[in-house]
Amino acid sequence: xxxxxxxxxxxxxxxxxxxxxxxxxxxxxxxxxxxxxxxxxxxxxxxxxxxxxxxxxxxxxxxxxxxxxxxxxxxxxxxxxxxxxxxxxxxxxxxxxxxxxxxxxxxxxxxxxxxxxxxxxxxxxxxxxxxxxxxxxxxxxxxxxxxxxxxxxxxxxxxxxxxxxxxxxxxxxxxxxxxxxxxxxxxxxxxxxxxxxxxxxxxxxxxxxxxxxxxxxxxxxxxxxxxxxxxxxxxxxxxxxxxxxxxxxxxxxxxxxxxxxxxxxxxxxxxxxxxxxxxxxxxxxxxxxxxxxxxxxxxxxxxxxxxxxxxxxxxxxxxxxxxxxxxxxxx
Numbered sequence: 097x098x099x100x101x102x103x104x105x106x107x108x109x110x111x112x113x114x115x116x117x118x119x120x121x122x123x124x125x126x127x128x129x130x131x132x133x134x135x136x137x138x139x140x141x142x143x144x145x146x147x148x149x150x151x152x153x154x155x156x157x158x159x160x161x162x163x164x165x166x167x168x169x170x171x172x173x174x175x176x177x178x179x180x181x182x183x184x185x186x187x188x189x190x191x192x193x194x195x196x197x198x199x200x201x202x203x204x205x206x207x208x209x210x211x212x213x214x215x216x217x218x219x220x221x222x223x224x225x226x227x228x229x230x231x232x233x234x235x236x237x238x239x240x241x242x243x244x245x246x247x248x249x250x251x252x253x254x255x256x257x258x259x260x261x262x263x264x265x266x267x268x269x270x271x272x273x274x275x276x277x278x279x280x281x282x283x284x285x286x287x288x289x290x291x292x293x294x295x296x297x298x299x300x301x302x303x304x305x306x307x308x309x310x311x312x313x314x315x316x317x318x319x320x321x322x323x324x325x326x327x328x329x330x331x332x333x334x335x336x337x338x339x340x341x342x343x344x345x346x347x348x349x350x351x352x353x354x355x356x357x358x359x360x361x362x363x364x365x366x367x368x369x370x371x372x373x374x375x376x377x378x379x380x381x382x383x384x385x386x387x388x389x390x391x392x393x394x395x396x397x398x399x400x401x402x403x404x405x406x407x408x409x410x411x412x413x414x415x416x417x418x419x420x421x422x423x424x425x426x427x
Contacts, residue, residue: 121362121363123328123361124361124364126284128285128286130284130286130325131325131328131329131330131361132284132361133282133284133289133330133359133361133367134282134283134284135281135282135391135392136279136280136281136391136392136394136395136396137279137280137281137282137367137389137390137391137392138278138279138389138390138391138392139266139271139273139278139279139280139369139387139388139389139390140195140273140278141207141273141278141387141388142169143204143205143206143207143273143387144205144206144207145206145207145208145272145345145385146206146207146208146214146215146216147205147206147208147213147214147215148205148206151205151206151214152213153212153213153214154205155204155205155206155209155214156203156204156205157203157204157205162203193275193276194275194276195275195276195277195278204386207273207385207386207387208383208384208385209384209385209386210372210382210383210384211381211383216345216379216383217379217380217381217382217383218379218380218381219347219378219379219380220347220348220375220376220377220378220379220380222377223347223348223377223378223379224241224347224348224349225346225347226241226242226342226346227242227346228242228243228244228245228256228346229244229245230244230245231245233245233246233247233248233249233254234246234247235247238253238254239253239340240253240254240255240256240257241257241340241341241342241349241350242256242257242342243256243257243258243263243265243342244256244258244259244265245259246259249411249412249414249415249418250415251412252408252412255408255411257340257341258295258296259405259407259408259411260408261296261401261402261405261408262296262317263296263298263317263318263341264277264293264294264295264296264298264399265295266278266293266295267293267294267295267296267298267318268293268318268371269300269318269319269321269334269355269357269371270344270355270357270371270373270385271293271369271371271387273387277294277295277399278294279293279294279392279396280292280293280294280389280396281396282359286304287303287304287305288301288302288303288304288305289302289304289323289330289332290302291332292396294396294397294399295399295401296399296401297398297399297400297401298318300318300321301321302321302322302323302332303321303322303323304323304324304325306324307322309322309335309336310336312336314336315336315337315338315339315340315351316336316337316338317337317338317340317341318334318337319334319335319336319337319350319353319355320334320335320336321333321334322334326358328360328361329358329359329360330358330359330360331356331357331358332355332356332357332358332359333354333355333356334354334355334356334357335353335354335355337350337351337353338350339351342378343373343375343377343378343379344373344375344378344379344383347378347379348375348377348378348379349377349378350375350378351377352375352376352377352378353373353374353375353378354373354374354375355371355372355373355374356371356372356374357369357370357371357372358370358371359389364391365390365391366388366389366390366391367388367389368386368388368389369386369387369388369389370384370385370386370387371384371385371387372384
């Protein structure tokens with residue numbers, strides 16, 4: 097696992113970002129006269145996925161609310177700095193390791209902008225709903241679609257997808273800010289865009305040449321993506337998920353998930369990332385969210401998940417020891 101940056105270190109490592117684009121901003125273009133989205137981008141955020149009920153359908157915070165959040169964040173940072181030498185020994189992660197602070201001002205009340213109340217719509221009738229967690233295992237059966245946690249220790253199939261190094265817990269698609277490693281890199285040529293997420297080091301190749309989509313019987317972990325340019329916006333449409341992941345949040349199986357992503361460069365150091373998930377077998381309505389991406393003044397290094405996956409090895413080793421002891425006691 098890569099060494100993570102503290103919130104203060106991350107802030108100095110990233111280029112400063114403005115939330116609102118300049119009206120006269122001209123999007124840089126590649127040698128193929130396409131909008132240039134290339135670079136390493138951070139999508140850390142302390143904006144909640146779902147909007148707290150007190151905001152109703154209000155999408156943005158007031159200046160007073162922003163100032164209050166900043167003051168509260170500063171107080172928490174000062175407390176954490178004082179506590180790190182003496183605290184957090186018995187915790188999996190303390191604040192030193194996480195990077196949940198967004199860059200720039202927090203102005204949105206939620207990542208979700210549709211439904212207009214900023215909340216997940218109701219689950220579809222019969223949709224499986226399982227909430228993974230970094231806590232004791234949950235009851236369930238295979239296939240395990242949750243990203244974190246698991247249902248048991250009998251075999252690797254009982255562990256969550258990130259624990260098995262199959263899917264990063266923030267990589268999606270769509271991407272979703274999480275504890276750490278909220279970084280991606282975009283690489284372009286004339287006919288393709290490649291989106292590389294740091295978690296599990298996954299590279300999603302998006303053709304731009306109008307080729308047909310895959311046969312509906314072919315399912316992929318990250319789906320089958322096709323892209324095109326809508327003026328200065330890259331639009332990526334993804335289908336053919338394999339049903340082995342949740343659709344979005346805790347619900348669904350992704351069999352019928354259709355994802356639309358829109359990436360628009362708003363300034364030299366910011367991209368607006370908008371996603372829409374449509375899956376009638378998971379939710380009764382579509383879900384649209386907006387996440388700001390901030391330019392990183394550095395490189396994206398490999399997240400070598402399998403090479404350091406001692407957690408999986410030791411979980412299974414402990415299960416085999418328990419089985420051996422049970423067998424001895426039964427004799």
